[in-house]
Amino acid sequence: MSTSRSTRIVLYVYGVIVIAFLYLPLVSVGFASVSQARYLSFPIKRYSTKWYGEAMASSTVSELLTTSLSVAVLVTVISVVVAFFGALAFARYHWRFRTTFQKLILLPIFFPQTVLGLALLMWFNSLGIIPTWKTAVVAHLVWIAPIATLIVAIRAYSFDPALEEAARDMGANTVTILREITLPLLMPGLVSAGLFAFLLSWGNFPLSLFTTGADSTLPEWLYAKMVSGYSPLVPTLGVMSVVGSFVLILAAFAVAWLVRVNRDARVAQD
Amino acid sequence: MNRLDGKLGFLSALPLALVLLLSFLAPLVVVALFSIMPPKVFSLANMPDFSAYSLFFSQGYYKSLLWSLGMALCATVILVVLCWPLAYAMAKVFGRFSLILTVAVVMSLFVSENIRLFGWVLTLMKGGLIEGHLRSWTGVGFEGPLYSVPIIIFGLVYVYLPFMLFPLAQGISMVPDDTRQAAYDLGASRWQVLWQIEVPLAAPGIVVGSLLSFVLAAGALAESKILGGQAVIAIADDVETAFTFGQNWPLGSALSMILIVIIGGLALFGVSKVDLDAIMGRKR
Amino acid sequence: MDSPGLLRLRGVVKRFGNFTALKGIDLDIAEGEFFTIVGPSGSGKSTMIRLLVGMDEVTEGEIWLRDKRIDQTPANLRPTCMVFQSLALFPHMTVGQNIEFPMKIRKEAPAKRRARAEELLDLLRLPRRYYDKRISQCSGGERQRVALARALAFDPEILFFDEPLSALDYRLRKTLEKELKDLHTRTGKTFVYITHSLEEAMVMSDRIAIMKDGQFEQIAVADQIYSAPVSRFVAEFMGEVNLFPLRAGADGRIESPTLSVRPGVALSDLAPGHDGLLMVRPEYLRLADSGGSFDFTLSGVVHGEYALGSRIQYEIKTENGMVTVEKLREERLSAAEGQKVTLGFNAANTHFIGEAA
Numbered sequence: 051m052s053t054s055r056s057t058r059i060v061l062y063v064y065g066v067i068v069i070a071f072l073y074l075p076l077v078s079v080g081f082a083s084v085s086q087a088r089y090l091s092f093p094i095k096r097y098s099t100k101w102y103g104e105a106m107a108s109s110t111v112s113e114l115l116t117t118s119l120s121v122a123v124l125v126t127v128i129s130v131v132v133a134f135f136g137a138l139a140f141a142r143y144h145w146r147f148r149t150t151f152q153k154l155i156l157l158p159i160f161f162p163q164t165v166l167g168l169a170l171l172m173w174f175n176s177l178g179i180i181p182t183w184k185t186a187v188v189a190h191l192v193w194i195a196p197i198a199t200l201i202v203a204i205r206a207y208s209f210d211p212a213l214e215e216a217a218r219d220m221g222a223n224t225v226t227i228l229r230e231i232t233l234p235l236l237m238p239g240l241v242s243a244g245l246f247a248f249l250l251s252w253g254n255f256p257l258s259l260f261t262t263g264a265d266s267t268l269p270e271w272l273y274a275k276m277v278s279g280y281s282p283l284v285p286t287l288g289v290m291s292v293v294g295s296f297v298l299i300l301a302a303f304a305v306a307w308l309v310r311v312n313r314d315a316r317v318a319q320d
Numbered sequence: 321m322n323r324l325d326g327k328l329g330f331l332s333a334l335p336l337a338l339v340l341l342l343s344f345l346a347p348l349v350v351v352a353l354f355s356i357m358p359p360k361v362f363s364l365a366n367m368p369d370f371s372a373y374s375l376f377f378s379q380g381y382y383k384s385l386l387w388s389l390g391m392a393l394c395a396t397v398i399l400v401v402l403c404w405p406l407a408y409a410m411a412k413v414f415g416r417f418s419l420i421l422t423v424a425v426v427m428s429l430f431v432s433e434n435i436r437l438f439g440w441v442l443t444l445m446k447g448g449l450i451e452g453h454l455r456s457w458t459g460v461g462f463e464g465p466l467y468s469v470p471i472i473i474f475g476l477v478y479v480y481l482p483f484m485l486f487p488l489a490q491g492i493s494m495v496p497d498d499t500r501q502a503a504y505d506l507g508a509s510r511w512q513v514l515w516q517i518e519v520p521l522a523a524p525g526i527v528v529g530s531l532l533s534f535v536l537a538a539g540a541l542a543e544s545k546i547l548g549g550q551a552v553i554a555i556a557d558d559v560e561t562a563f564t565f566g567q568n569w570p571l572g573s574a575l576s577m578i579l580i581v582i583i584g585g586l587a588l589f590g591v592s593k594v595d596l597d598a599i600m601g602r603k604r
Numbered sequence: 605m606d607s608p609g610l611l612r613l614r615g616v617v618k619r620f621g622n623f624t625a626l627k628g629i630d631l632d633i634a635e636g637e638f639f640t641i642v643g644p645s646g647s648g649k650s651t652m653i654r655l656l657v658g659m660d661e662v663t664e665g666e667i668w669l670r671d672k673r674i675d676q677t678p679a680n681l682r683p684t685c686m687v688f689q690s691l692a693l694f695p696h697m698t699v700g701q702n703i704e705f706p707m708k709i710r711k712e713a714p715a716k717r718r719a720r721a722e723e724l725l726d727l728l729r730l731p732r733r734y735y736d737k738r739i740s741q742c743s744g745g746e747r748q749r750v751a752l753a754r755a756l757a758f759d760p761e762i763l764f765f766d767e768p769l770s771a772l773d774y775r776l777r778k779t780l781e782k783e784l785k786d787l788h789t790r791t792g793k794t795f796v797y798i799t800h801s802l803e804e805a806m807v808m809s810d811r812i813a814i815m816k817d818g819q820f821e822q823i824a825v826a827d828q829i830y831s832a833p834v835s836r837f838v839a840e841f842m843g844e845v846n847l848f849p850l851r852a853g854a855d856g857r858i859e860s861p862t863l864s865v866r867p868g869v870a871l872s873d874l875a876p877g878h879d880g881l882l883m884v885r886p887e888y889l890r891l892a893d894s895g896g897s898f899d900f901t902l903s904g905v906v907h908g909e910y911a912l913g914s915r916i917q918y919e920i921k922t923e924n925g926m927v928t929v930e931k932l933r934e935e936r937l938s939a940a941e942g943q944k945v946t947l948g949f950n951a952a953n954t955h956f957i958g959e960a961a
Contacts, residue, residue: 061409065421068406072428072481075439078449082442090442092452136336138328141600145329151337153591158344160532160587162539164556165576168563169347172573176350176364192343195336200600207600209695215659216692218679220706220758224328230705234696249430256541260563269432276438277545285442288435295430322660324678 076292082285090282101286110271111287117183118267118291121258122251125190129198129247130240136195137202137239138232142211155196163256166192171260181263189261190251197250198243205239245302249295348580354573362569372574381558381575388555389582391469392537395476399484399533400526402477407488407525408518412497425482433479437546440475441466467549475543480536484529491525492518494598524594531590535583555579609668610635610794611656611762616665616675618651618818625651627818628665633762633796638788640797640805643815644841649798652815653766656796657686669761685760689767691751693739699725699750700735706758724753727790745776752787765797769804781807802842806830814838832955836881839957844886844917844928848900850956851879862902862924869899873956880958886917886930888953891937891945898948902927906939920945 082090086098105111139145140152158166170189174181213235217227255269262270268291275281356368376382410418428436443449446464455461465471495518503513519526541556555575562572609632618626625648633639643649654660656667658679667675674682685706693702703724704717712720725732728749734742742750748768755763765784769777785808788795799805805812806826813823814837822834833839836847851859852874858865860882874880882900892901904922911917916936918929929947931937939945 058413061405061413062417064406065409065414065417068481069421069424071478072425074449075436075443076431077439078442079435079439081449091447092442092449093456132335132339135332135334139330139333139336141597143325143329143332144322145326145333147333148329149596151333152596153588154340155336156591156596157584157587158340160535160583160590161344162536162556162579162583164541165351165539165559165579166344166347168559168572168576169351170343171563172354172569173343173347173350175362188343191339195339199336204600207597210690210692212688212690212692213694215679216686216688217694217705217709219657219659219682219684219686220754221680221709222705223680224324226709231694253430253432253435255432255434269434272432272438273434273542276434276441284438288432288438291435292431296427299427299430 079285079288079292083289085285090285101282102290105283105286105290108283111283114266114268114271114287117262117265118252118269121183121186121190121267122248124184124187125194125251126244126248128187128191129195130244132191132195133198133202133243133247134233134236134240136199137206137236140199141203141206142214142232155199158192158196159200161193163193163254164259167257167260170257174261181261183262183265183267186258186262186265186267189257190254193254193257194247194250198247201243201246202236202239205236209235241302241306245299249298252295253291351573351576351580354569355577357570357573359570360568372568372570373578375571376574376578381555384553384555384558385575385578387469387552388538388540388579391473391476391552391554392534392540394473395480395537396484396530396534398473398477399481400488400530403481403484403488403529407485408492410485410489411493411495422486425485429482434542434546436479437475437542440478440547444471466547467551469548469551472544472548472551472554475547476537476540479540479543480533483532483536487525487529487532488522489525491522491529494525495521524598527590528594531586535587538583539579609633610637610670611796612666612668614666614668616655616667617663618648618655618660619663625818626655629818629820631813631820631823633794635794636792638785638795638797638808638810639813640799640809640811641813641815642799642802642805642841644800647815648818649800649815650766651818653686653764653796653798656762657684657764658682683760684762684764685755685758686764686766687751687755687768689770691747691768693747693751693754695739697739698735699730699737699739699742702739702750703753703757705754710758720757721753724756727756728753728787744772745780748772748780752784756791756793760793762794762796765795765799767799770799770801777804784808814841831885833883833957836957836959839881839883839955844930846884846886846889846927847881847957848884848902849879850874850882852876860900862922863900864902866897866899866901869951871951871954871956873958878958879960880956883955883957884949884953886928887915888949889927889929889947890949891939892948893946896948899951900954901946901948903944903946906937906941906943906945909941920947 081092081094083101084097084099085094086096086100087094136155139148140155167189170185170192171181174185179185214227214231217231222230253269255267255273258267258270259273266274268287272284272287275284350364353364355372356370357364357366358369358371410421414421441448444464444466445451446461448464451461451464499517499521500513503517508516539556541554541560544552544554544557556579559572559575559579562568562575566572611631611633613629613631616626616629617624629652641649641652651660655662655675658674658677662675665675666673669683694705697705700718700721703721707717707720721735722732725734730746730749730753734746739747739750751768769780772780781804784795788808797805797808809826811823812826812829814821814829816837821838822829829838830842833842839845839847848860848862850863850871852871853859854876856870856876858869858871858874863882871882890896890898892898902922904920904927906918907921907926908919909916910919912930915930915932918931918937920927920929927947929937937945
C-alpha cells in the first residue's frame with residue numbers, strides 16, 4: 051500500500067509543526083536575550099546586545115562556563131572509553147551474564163535523575179567525600195555512560211562478528227583485533243557517542259543539582275535564577291549555551307562530510 | 321558461547337559494571353538504609369525506626385505521589401496519540417525528511433530542559449511572546465495559561481516527546497510492510513489493520529516508549545516548578561524539599577524509595593519484556 | 605587415501621549444555637585432498653568446522669595436524685585458515701590491505717607483502733590494479749576471489765570453507781565451483797569444505813562425508829555415495845530415490861509387499877531371514893509393458909509429469925504410494941496421465957540397504 055498524496059502532505063505538515071513546537075520556546079528565549087529592558091515583556095520595544103556584553107565581562111559567567119566545560123570534557127572522555135568496551139560486552143561477545151548486563155545498563159536511563167542526584171549526595175556523604183564538580187562527573191557518568199554504550203552497541207550490532215573471527219583465524223591476537231578491526235569499525239559510533247556524551251553533560255541539570263557542592267554548572271545557575279530571583283542574564287546565557295551546542299554539532303557534521311568527500315575523492319582516482 | 325568470548329565479555333563489561341556498581345547500585349543501598357533511619361539524622365549509625373514511612377500517609381505526601389503518577393499517565397497517553405502518526409511517517413513514509421526530523425528532535429534534547437521550559441514561560445506568560453503580540457495587534461489580551469495542572473502536563477508532553485517518538489518509530493519500522501499489505505489484500509480496513517496488525521507488531525516499541533515517558537515524567541521536577549508554579553507539588557519536589565529546606569534525609573529517602581519501587585518495578589517489567597538484541601538490530 | 609592423514613580427529617565430542625552437537629567423530633583427511641562435509645542444517649557441520657578452525661573448543665577428544673595435537677591451540681596460532689560464509693572481508697580496508705592482513709600480523713616487510721599480494725591477485729585472476737580498490741566496489745565474484753587470496757596469503761596448511769557460495773546466484777555459483785576445483789588442483793592445498801548442497805559437493809570433492817545428528821553417516825567418493833548409500837537418510841539426501849521394503853525367507857526367496865519378484869533373483873547383501881530396503885534411482889525404472897524381462901516389476905497409474913529441463917520426471921501412483929521415474933527428454937514415456945503402466949528394473953541397478961522400513 052502506498053500512502054495517498056494528501057495523507058503524505060498532512061504528515062509532512064505535521065512533522066514541520068512538531069519541529070516548530072520543539073523550537074518555539076527557544077525562539078522566545080532568543081528574543082528575550084536581545085531585549086534591552088531589565089524586565090521582559092513582548093513585543094520587545096528596543097533591541098540591544100548589552101546583556102551579551104555583560105555576560106562576556108562577568109567573572110561568574112566564565113566560572114560557570116569553565117565548570118560546565120570541565121565536567122563535560124571529562125564525562126566525554128571517560129564515557130567513550132567505558133562505552134567502547136561496554137558495547138562489546140553488550141552486543142558482541144557471548145558471555146554468561148550478557149542479558150543481565152544489558153538490563154542493568156538500561157536501569158539508570160529509566161531512573162528519575164533528581165532522585166539519583168540525591169542518592170549520590172548521600173553516598174558521597176557516607177564515604178566522607180565533599181561534593182565538587184568532580185563528583186558531578188561521577189553523577190553524569192551514571193546516566194551518560196549507559197547511553198553512550200547503547201549508541202556504540204548499535205554500531206557493534208551492525209557489523210558481522212565473523213570479521214573478528216576471520217582476523218583471529220589469520221593469526222591476530224585479541225589486542226591486534228581490537229586495534230585493527232574493532233576500533234576502526236566502531237569509530238563512527240564512538241564519535242557519535244562522544245558527541246552525545248558531551249552535549250548531554252553540557253545541558254544536564256538534575257544530576258548536577260545536588261552533586262556539584264559549592265561549584266555550579268551553567269544549567270544549575272540558570273535553574274536557580276529561574277525559580278528564585280530572575281536575572282536578565284538568564285535568556286542570554288541560555289542562548290549562549292544553546293549556540294555552543296549547535297556549533298559543536300555543525301562542526302561534527304562538517305568533519306564527517308569532509309572525511310567522506312576526501313574518501314570519495316581518493317576512490318575516484320582509481 | 322566459547323571460553324574466549326566468555327572471558328572477553330566479562331572483561332569488557334567490567335569498566336561500565338564498576339561505574340554502575342559504585343555510583344548507581346551503592347547509592348541506592350544508601351537511600352534504602354537512610355529511609356529507615358529516625359528523623360533528621362545525617363549518619364547511618366542510628367537505630368532504624370521506619371518512622372519516615374509513616375509520614376508518607378500522615379503528612380499527605382501520598383497526594384503528591386498521586387498527582388505525579390496521574391500527570392505522568394495523562395502525558396503518556398497524550399504522547400502515544402500525538403507521536404503515533406509521526407512515528408509511523410518516520411518509519412514508513414518520510415525518506416530524507418525522517419533524518420532531518422531525527423536530527424532536529426535529537427538536537428532539541430541537547431538544550432538543557434530548564435532553558436526550554438523557561439522558553440515556554442516566556443512564550444505563554446502574560447506579556448509573553450504570544451499574549452504580548454496578540455494584545456499589541458488586537459488590543460485584546462488574556463490571562464496566561466501558566467501555573468495550572470494542564471500546563472504541567474503540557475510541559476511533560478513537550479519534554480518527553482523524543483522518548484516516546486523514537487521507540488515508537490523503531491517499533492513501527494519492525495512491522496514488515498508485506499504483513500500490512502497482506503491484511504489489506506485480505507479485505508481489512510484501515511482501522512482493522514491498525515488494531516489487528518500494526519499495534520500488536522509494534523508492541524515492543526509502544527511498551528518501551530510508554531514506560532520511558534511515564535517513568536521519566538513521574539520523577540520529573542522542573543515542569544511543575546518552572547511551568548506549574550506551585551499549582552501542585554510533584555513527588556520529586558517533595559523529595560527535594562525534604563533534603564534541602566527540611567534537612568530531613570530519612571524522609572527524603574523514604575519518599576525516594578517509594579518512587580523508586582514504583583518506577584523500578586515498571587522499568588524492570590519493561591526491560592524484561594523486550595528483546596534488546598532484536599530491537600537494536602543484531603545480525604545472525 | 606591411504607597416505608597417513610594430515611588432519612586426524614579422534615573421538616571428538618562437542619556439547620552445548622545438555623545438547624550434544626557432535627557425538628564422537630573420528631576422521632582422517634589426507635594431504636592435498638578436497639574433502640567435503642554435507643549435511644542438513646542442524647547436523648553439526650558448522651560446529652565441526654568451528655572446532656577445526658579453533659573458534660570453539662572440543663568437549664572431548666583430540667584433533668591432530670601432522671604430528672601436533674591442536675585441539676587446545678587458539679585459532680590465531682593454528683596454521684589453518686577459513687573462508688567464511690559471509691567472506692568477512694574487512695570493509696574499512698582496500699583489497700590489497702585485506703590480502704596483506706595475515707602477513708602484516710606476522711610482521712612481514714611491506715615490500716614482501718606487496719609482492720605476495722600481487723602474486724595472489726595473479727593466481728586468482730584479478731587485475732593488479734584491484735590492489736587499491738575498496739571492498740564495497742567489488743562484485744560478488746570478485747569478493748569471493750579476494751577472500752580466497754587473503755586465505756591463501758600466509759600459506760596455511762589447510763583451507764576451510766564454510767558454505768562460501770551459498771549466498772550467490774546460480775550461474776556465478778557454478779562458475780566459482782569450477783574455479784575452486786581448479787584452484788585446488790593448482791595450489792595442491794588441502795581443502796575442507798562444508799555445504800548443505802549436494803550438487804556443490806559432487807562437482808568439487810575427492811571425498812564426501814554425509815553428516816546427520818552429530819555423526820557421519822557415510823564417508824566415500826561421490827559416486828559411491830550416490831549408488832551405494834549405507835542408509836535411507838543418505839539415499840534420500842542424495843536426490844530422488846525409490847525405496848521398496850524387502851524380506852528374504854528362510855529358503856532365501858525374496859518377498860516384497862509391493863514388488864513382483866522374478867523367481868530365482870537373489871541379492872548378495874540380503875541374508876535369509878533378514879529384511880531391509882531396496883533402493884533404485886528413478887533413472888533405472890523402465891516400462892515393462894513393451895516387453896523385456898525384469899527382475900522386479902510393479903504396476904500403477906501415471907499420476908503426474910514434470911519437466912526438469914533435460915529430464916522429465918513422472919510420478920506413478922501405486923497401491924503402496926508414489927514411485928518416481930525419470931527419463932531423458934528424448935526417451936519420454938508414451939503413457940498419458942491416468943494410464944495404467946507396469947514398471948520394471950533389474951537387480952544390477954539396485955542397492956540393498958539393511959535398514960528396517
